[in-house]
Amino acid sequence: MKRDYVVKVKPVTDLCNLKCKDCSRCITYEADLAKKYVMSSEMVDELVVKSLAYCNGGNLRFEFEGGEPLLASLTYFKYFVGCVEENNLNGTKVSYQIVTNATVLTQEHCQFFKDYNFEVGVNSDGSKQVHNIMCRDRFGRPTFGLLQKGIKLLMQNGIEFFAVCKVNKTTLKFLKKSYEFYKKIGATRLDLRLSLMNDWDNPQSEKYALNAQEYFDFHRQLLDLYLDDKKRGSKISIKYFDDLIARVKGEKVKCACGGEGYCECQWTVDGDGSMYPCSFYMDKDRLLGNVMDVDLEKMYANEVMQKFVSASYKHHGDCFDCSVFDLCKGGCRRFCDRDGDSRLEKNVYCDGIKKFLEYLQTAVL
Ligand code: SF4
Ligand code: SF4
DSSP: OOOOEEEEEOTTTTEESEEETTOSSOEEOOGGGHHHHSOOHHHHHHHHHHHHHHHTTSEEEEEEOSSOGGGGHHHHHHHHHHHHHHHOOSOOEEEEEEEEOSTTOOHHHHHHHHHTTOEEEEEEOOSHHHHHHHEEETTSOBOHHHHHHHHHHHHHTTOOEEEEEEESHHHHHTHHHHHHHHHHTTOSEEEEEEOOTTOTTOTTHHHHSOOHHHHHHHHHHHHHHHHHHHHTTOOOEEHHHHHHHHHHTTOOOOOOGGGTTSOOOOOEEOTTSEEESOTTOOSGGGOOEETTTOOHHHHHHSHHHHHHHHHTTOBOHHHHTOTTHHHHTTOOGGGSBTTTTBBOSOOTTHHHHHHHHHHHHHHHO
16 A cells, blocks of 8 residues: 655754754754764664655655754765665655754755755744844854854755744744744745743743733734735745635645644654654653564554544544634644643633634635
8 A cells, every 4th residue: 555654753863053942852962972862874774664665655755853953964864865765666756854953054965955855944033133042052152143154055055945933932022023034035934833831841931932812912913924925926935824724715725733633643753763653742651662673554553653643633622612623623732731642621822823713714804
């Protein structure tokens, strides 16, 4: 059977050269940590062979993320694509994506991305002021200059890129400026990444995460800017808004997973070969197995995966009577009941989401 699917690969686990203020996961990169956290070539072999076998002639997309995936070195990436070329005997159509903070990007990386047609995403907090507040290196130094250098390289090489935009209290303050910045650098698309209000791993989460009212403010302001621009023929896209607008107009679209009302398997592999059903749920209770020992067919069938997917269909009672359920579908479970493994608790942004979706419907109809 042919299958289409995505594997998220974290080649250096959560190692990163930066220390963003609202990030709970990253581990400061030190050379002696590389042995423990960086994916070995044996793991790459197993991952590639097993992914191709599972896909069996369908579409397979490898999406590299971090930490900062480019810390894995260009040799790692060259080995990875070489391994795909060598082992792809069943006609699987393979594509690649990488999301990077762009601060260690070189001309050689750019050439490689062009050669293998990588889709490139750049992590960013926004304009210079907000980026320098939120995104520091491990010595506390601002990093906008490095980001700018990376973006310049991408532009000089004619590589189109999308921006992964952090959504938090500080980015809300600078939203208009940041939006202008994204347009100026030629980002083709904005993917919004919300800092967690209920991130128990991160004591800073209360400080940076939006509350429900701020959720509404952020999205309303951005939607206004976006719709104004669209009227003027702007090509930039914000997938979250595009999907919602299409749904309001009655079109059938596949939204990002939080907007579908259930979780699908988001194969995610860590630097030590451990596989999980979602990059937001990489803990021992959701471990599916190690790519060195188990094939993907067996991992998919195992109890952990089945429980992860089936539990996601449970929603808070209010969602079923909610006027915007068809647009919201309850949202991603990590904003609901993270430890309880379902959406039985209400989304922490519920009030803000509801207000925003009502606003969006009147704005686009
Ligand atoms: S937890 Fe959220 S991001 Fe992960 S699969 Fe479910 S809806 Fe998607
Ligand atoms: S707005 Fe709130 S109640 Fe309505 S579907 Fe979303 S989470 Fe559920």
